[in-house]
Amino acid sequence: MPDGLINLTVDGVPVSVAPGTLVIEAAKQAGVLVPHYCYHPGLPVAGVCRMCLVEIEKAPKLQIACATPVTEGMIVRTQSSQAKDARQSVLEFLLINHPLDCPICDQAGECELQDFVFQEGRAGTRYAEYPKRFNPVEDFGPDVLYVANRCILCTRCVRFMEDVAQEPVLNVSERGDRAYIGIHPDARLDHPWAGNVVDLCPVGSLLSKDFLHKARAWELDKSASVCTGCTQGCNVTLDVRDNVIVRVRPRPNLEVNRYFICDHGRMSYRWMNRGDRIEAPLVKQDGELRAVDWDEALDRARALLRGTRGRRGRGGAAVAIVSPKASTEALFLARRVLAGKEREHEWTGAFQVTMGEEAPLAGVPNLALRPERAPNVKGAELLGYTNGVSSALRVAQTAAVVLVLDEPDVPAHGAGALIYLGVTLPESARGADIVLPIANVAEEEGTFVNRDGRVQRYFPAKPAPGMARPAWWALGELLEAPDRPGSAAEAFDLLAGTVDAFAGLSYAALGVTGKGIGQGAGVPA
Amino acid sequence: MGYPHKPHPRETVVLSKHFGDPEARTYKGWVRRGGYEALKNALATDPAAIIEEVKTSGVRGRGGAGFPTGLKWSFMPKEKTKPHYLCVNADESEPGTFKDREIMRWTPHALLEGTAIAAHAIRAEVTYIYVRGEFTEPLAILEKALAEASTAGVFGNMKIYLHRGAGAYICGEETAMMNSIEGKRGNPRIKPPFPAAAGVFGMPTTINNVETLVAVPHILKNGAAWYKGLSLSNPKSTGTKLFSVCGHLAKPGNYEVTMGFPLKDLLYELGGGMRPGRTLKACIPGGSSVPILNREESESCLLDYEGCVEKGTMLGSGGVIVFDDSTDMVYQIMRLARFYAHESCAQCTQCREGTAWTTRILERILTGQGAMKDLDLLLDLADNMTGKTICVLSDSCAAPVVSGIKKFKSEFEAYITGKKRPVAA
Ligand SMILES: Cc1cc2nc3c(=O)[nH]c(=O)nc-3n(C[C@H](O)[C@H](O)[C@H](O)COP(=O)(O)O)c2cc1C
Ligand code: SF4
Ligand code: SF4
Ligand code: FES
Numbered sequence: 010m011p012d013g014l015i016n017l018t019v020d021g022v023p024v025s026v027a028p029g030t031l032v033i034e035a036a037k038q039a040g041v042l043v044p045h046y047c048y049h050p051g052l053p054v055a056g057v058c059r060m061c062l063v064e065i066e067k068a069p070k071l072q073i074a075c076a077t078p079v080t081e082g083m084i085v086r087t088q089s090s091q092a093k094d095a096r097q098s099v100l101e102f103l104l105i106n107h108p109l110d111c112p113i114c115d116q117a118g119e120c121e122l123q124d125f126v127f128q129e130g131r132a133g134t135r136y137a138e139y140p141k142r143f144n145p146v147e148d149f150g151p152d153v154l155y156v157a158n159r160c161i162l163c164t165r166c167v168r169f170m171e172d173v174a175q176e177p178v179l180n181v182s183e184r185g186d187r188a189y190i191g192i193h194p195d196a197r198l199d200h201p202w203a204g205n206v207v208d209l210c211p212v213g214s215l216l217s218k219d220f221l222h223k224a225r226a227w228e229l230d231k232s233a234s235v236c237t238g239c240t241q242g243c244n245v246t247l248d249v250r251d252n253v254i255v256r257v258r259p260r261p262n263l264e265v266n267r268y269f270i271c272d273h274g275r276m277s278y279r280w281m282n283r284g285d286r287i288e289a290p291l292v293k294q295d296g297e298l299r300a301v302d303w304d305e306a307l308d309r310a311r312a313l314l315r316g317t318r319g320r321r322g323r324g325g326a327a328v329a330i331v332s333p334k335a336s337t338e339a340l341f342l343a344r345r346v347l348a349g350k351e352r353e354h355e356w357t358g359a360f361q362v363t364m365g366e367e368a369p370l371a372g373v374p375n376l377a378l379r380p381e382r383a384p385n386v387k388g389a390e391l392l393g394y395t396n397g398v399s400s401a402l403r404v405a406q407t408a409a410v411v412l413v414l415d416e417p418d419v420p421a422h423g424a425g426a427l428i429y430l431g432v433t434l435p436e437s438a439r440g441a442d443i444v445l446p447i448a449n450v451a452e453e454e455g456t457f458v459n460r461d462g463r464v465q466r467y468f469p470a471k472p473a474p475g476m477a478r479p480a481w482w483a484l485g486e487l488l489e490a491p492d493r494p495g496s497a498a499e500a501f502d503l504l505a506g507t508v509d510a511f512a513g514l515s516y517a518a519l520g521v522t523g524k525g526i527g528q529g530a531g532v533p534a
Numbered sequence: 535m536g537y538p539h540k541p542h543p544r545e546t547v548v549l550s551k552h553f554g555d556p557e558a559r560t561y562k563g564w565v566r567r568g569g570y571e572a573l574k575n576a577l578a579t580d581p582a583a584i585i586e587e588v589k590t591s592g593v594r595g596r597g598g599a600g601f602p603t604g605l606k607w608s609f610m611p612k613e614k615t616k617p618h619y620l621c622v623n624a625d626e627s628e629p630g631t632f633k634d635r636e637i638m639r640w641t642p643h644a645l646l647e648g649t650a651i652a653a654h655a656i657r658a659e660v661t662y663i664y665v666r667g668e669f670t671e672p673l674a675i676l677e678k679a680l681a682e683a684s685t686a687g688v689f690g691n692m693k694i695y696l697h698r699g700a701g702a703y704i705c706g707e708e709t710a711m712m713n714s715i716e717g718k719r720g721n722p723r724i725k726p727p728f729p730a731a732a733g734v735f736g737m738p739t740t741i742n743n744v745e746t747l748v749a750v751p752h753i754l755k756n757g758a759a760w761y762k763g764l765s766l767s768n769p770k771s772t773g774t775k776l777f778s779v780c781g782h783l784a785k786p787g788n789y790e791v792t793m794g795f796p797l798k799d800l801l802y803e804l805g806g807g808m809r810p811g812r813t814l815k816a817c818i819p820g821g822s823s824v825p826i827l828n829r830e831e832s833e834s835c836l837l838d839y840e841g842c843v844e845k846g847t848m849l850g851s852g853g854v855i856v857f858d859d860s861t862d863m864v865y866q867i868m869r870l871a872r873f874y875a876h877e878s879c880a881q882c883t884q885c886r887e888g889t890a891w892t893t894r895i896l897e898r899i900l901t902g903q904g905a906m907k908d909l910d911l912l913l914d915l916a917d918n919m920t921g922k923t924i925c926v927l928s929d930s931c932a933a934p935v936v937s938g939i940k941k942f943k944s945e946f947e948a949y950i951t952g953k954k955r956p957v958a959a
Contacts, residue, residue: 105887106887136891186886
């Protein structure tokens, strides 16, 4: 057994955990989920719901697993008849005033009350003759509704606002079974991170207006992704119904965003569902863009690039204007397409990033909605792209070729050729020689590098429309045949083998929560 | 009735000696009666020696839990790295209990003296006396006494603040009180941490009841052995205790007797017995939170910690509630449950929902709509409400229900079967 660990058994399963670990967390490591409501690993312990009662040998009475630290030799039983009876009674008490309106409740299917009642509740009620507590629905804030009747008073929302957001606008009002969650009469639940209370609420008491009645939980497909809202790189889950993203929720990552995302990120998904997409490659013919198949488009693009490369020695330059929302793989391949393997060709790369206000989450160190509102600013910088496009645009005026990667807001067309890769066809790209339709972040896999140099993968959530393909693929196809990556993983591994900053990383090893790039490793000039 | 009554010959008046004597309320009057001598001596004594003496005396907390006071004091950190706090629990809100109120009304300096000694013993810089919000008169009296004694300089550098509660029973629970003092909602805290480690403002804290502290100067003055000798029974129950006797009794009031005094004598002799033509039906000896005794149990119960436990109840706060044969026990138990349902702080599921549900079932029985299975349900709910929550308010609601159904089942059945006419609940 490793030194300094505490050994205990939970339902007969031995585990060793760090001193100070709570029984509920030790149980998780033993593969036992102790039913709970008020406990949440991202919030201070409250110990109020009394749902997590377990039997601990030698303790005079049942103990709450969420507030009891482990001790050496502890024997925990979550399934003793005493413990099960106690939890069953808590469920019964919670249900007597609960409306049981699951058929119209957004939480149904992902409700911890449903789940635990199903798992270990009583089959019938003994509270048949009495009216249930009634309180009207309250409008708490821009995106949050409070359905008081469903509230089990676990106080997760109150603790989030008080201890994590540190804007204590919620409280428990009244006492006894008249209690409900109150909001300060002069305040709104409009903190930039307030939306987390909806995720934290174990029942359907706090609802997102944005998601209201949009889908039933069981209709949703879920994909691990990374928020595109800023350089923080919060881990998220994209919830998709019938190929439409309907909700973004935080995905726990203790290194980046713990259990939370900000409201800006939460609401930054509609653009992923845009219908005005380019669905086929376009090439210019007789001054008009004409839809062609990929083979033709790629042949044309390769020929164009070969032609311009010949002129480079005589001052012909290549410019890439890229989006800081593009994958690291695409950014790398765009550079390689223009600069070549050993960067033997002259090239200029630049991006611009929309700026906003910073909004920190006070209770979590190093977590904020960052002013740079794009996910891959760091990745672009590490690959040699300049933040700010003005000098690149000057070069573009006389460049032999300009390649634009999904940046609709920079009119980059100069005297030379223009290759545009994008999800839509903006006005600025109408004059392009070649337009390649690409997938958006929800339709491909890839990585972003967050502001702290953490490389994180995102996964596809829905198919790309028409013939749109991931940008890494389209750009890869522009390389010489032996160099073309066959997957995002190959693209990343090629990058890791080429760019010092990424040395030692592998796509597979990034997992779902990412890895930091080597400290101090620079970018080869 | 009102106070003062002339001490009954069988009373042992130590704490209540100056009840009814307005002069004892003044600083000068108190000093003339030997007041603040014990404090003066205590301040010149090593705190550890005081704690030892209080330990030896065997005095136990009079707020309800009966925890040995000297032991509690000894839990305060020996190494002083943070400021220490003393909280005096003067929130007395337990139905049937009104002893602390009389102590504060008549002998405010006794409380201040005991408080200052305790503060010295636990090396507390700051003391909060948390006074029940409704106690306007006692508060005014305490305020005056505190001002007088402070002017006279008896407290040295100690800071003693009076903190007025806002009318919540739960704020009498010690950790809820600490939250309330901090300006937070008066919710009990989960333990650990225990107050001696992290109490009010996160600092080491001791909480004591008014009556507990008032006994301390007497213990120091007369010695632990003397205090221990003031017991008729068990060596683990020492000293005198004020019993607030109320209900169906000829002479309700506060009576001070030594530990181990027979409850029967308290009721029939000191309390003047039942009203004419009435007989005793039941008695709650320790404030509303403890199990109810029937007549036989009451008449054979000795009033100390062990004697009460022997009868299946607790000494609690010493609030003795007396019911004669005219009492509707179902109604009384419903009223108790309703009190707890009203006062539950709402944190714990069992307490928040259980106290209210229990009340509703009892109300329903009273209105003639109950069923026999309701009694089993009440007992099962009580079981689910006992020993599972943060504080014992939940248990306190269950206790009278369980003992009531056990001992007065026929009264419940009479409502259920229709033998008894329904009443408005
Ligand atoms: C619901 C509840 C209410 C209480 N109310 C009081 C009270 O009004 N006064 C009091 O002294 N103790 C009260 N207590 C007991 C206190 O928590 C604590 O045990 C006591 O103040 C400690 O002082 P002592 O050791 O001197 O008795 C209450 C306990 C509970 C659970
Ligand atoms: S609204 Fe939800 S999170 Fe808040 S107390 Fe109620 S159940 Fe808990
Ligand atoms: S038992 Fe009742 S009063 Fe005590 S903490 Fe729990 S809910 Fe509050
Ligand atoms: S989860 Fe442990 S008491 Fe609520």
